[in-house]
Amino acid sequence: MIRKRCVGIILLAAAGALAPASTALSQATKIPGLVEEGAYDAGNLGMSMQRAPRNDDAGAVYAVGAWPTYTPPLADGDGKALVQSFCGICHSTTYITMQPPLPSASWEHLVDKMIRTFGAPIPRPAAQAISAYLKTHYTPETRKE
């Protein structure tokens, strides 16, 4: 442990000046076939925590707790707040970001469908602003990521 820590301190001192990306080939090349070893990188794919076990009672209620949400941000622009408030009545805006880029006509149709068949209570001016927002940010021409 101590030795490891000492090495770590030296390493910290050396890293700023050298910042090499990988392993020293001088050591690795002593073993035929070994190209790289001991390379680590930041955990840039992220991590997710384990759930603690539940403490259920023996009654007839079967509960699992609240559903977590994982909603990516929407593009900034005029109409964003209307989208969040009106579309968010029934569903998270992940329903928008999850879609492939859709042509303007498709977004018009979808907003109309939400009002007509799903019963979304969106006044006409707001619906127009919502369509305009979606067309500005989420068509093949306007959405790049």
Next chain:
Amino acid sequence: MMHLSRRSLLAWLGSGAAGLAFSAQARAQVASQATTPLPSFTGPGVNPYWNGVNPFVSYPQKLPLLRMTDRGIQLETPRPYFLAPFTPNAAFYVRYHLDLIPNAVDLSTWRLNVEGNVARPLQLGFDELAKNFKAVSVAAVNQCSGNSRSRFQPRVPGAQWGNGGMGNARWTGVRLRELLASAGIKPGTVQLQFQGLDRGPGPQGKGADAVMKSLDLTDPALDDAIVAYLMNDEPLPMLNGFPVRLIVPGKFGVYWTKHLTWIRALTTEDTNYWMAAAYRIPDTPRADTTPAKAASGRLKTVPIGHVRMPVRSFIIVPDGSSKLPAGLPVRVQGIAFSGDGPVVKVEFSEDDGRSWLEATLGADHGPYSFRTWEHTWKPSRSGKHVIAVRATDAKDNVQPDAPVWNPGGYLWNRIERQALIVGAAS
């Protein structure tokens, strides 16, 4: 961040700074794909990946699954779980339409209602289902109607599934026909309507209020249908329909009502949004049509319940994450299923579908189950290879190599391929 390994530094300390000749080649090895996130957006083209391009997230009673949407909840099962014929409950995909999903259910007051045009309306407690009726089990694939929708070109709106909007489980419960007999279905009944506890905040009578699905009383699929209280011999996870779920072997998942609470005998055809407008397919072979015909408004459509799930097969491993050494045998493994009679043949192609060899089928768990298959393949040359798989069912339906297109993004069952890199072994 720090990239120097301990061994490297020891080597450097021992050999002096001259040992630190970092080549571009070494850097390239570190910048491998394995630590780079998948892009979260496919653009307007076809999603080229087996699963959809979504992050892993955790939900109650679930392993990390791929989040498509978070309210309502839609989660895709990652590819490796399909190596086994039965999909673990904790990895089984989730698909809701509306966002009022039960967080807690009280079995002391919950009842399964059989009502409508019946002689003896039933209100059955959870324990009565198990005590008063014979338990039966069936292995059956539940697949979302829009599974693989992200393959469509042009793309269509909807849940952008890769291939993981499906799962297979052993479902145990009560025969639907037995419940119906107990209630005494009266003459004049044309359809049975199914509704669960999940609902939405929309106004009554609109699509965002409640999801209701109906099947014709005479549909033979109902003969095999069960009201399941066990999934892979365990209680159903809440997100898969606790306390009971309708199982309709052979049909798409939209008819497998979760949290099933109302079974209604209808004397007229169901015209609610979820039957009359949603989940409809063109009345053409494979439900195939064109964007122009769909836009014309003259497309004749039928509910997707009029068809059974078409035959499909999948390559699970190798998945392209590893380079394969030339000359080494590779055990190619996957699954196949059909909603229209059991899978009778699975064929493997090592040359992008030009020639086919019969693969070995795994254990038979019944006509509606996943059937595993495998084939030992020995790539002889290094370079890029494209392997493919296709299945045939008992009705002689063979997976086609042509894509399908319809505005709903339903019934994808094209031949699956996997590109692989074979490396030199010497």
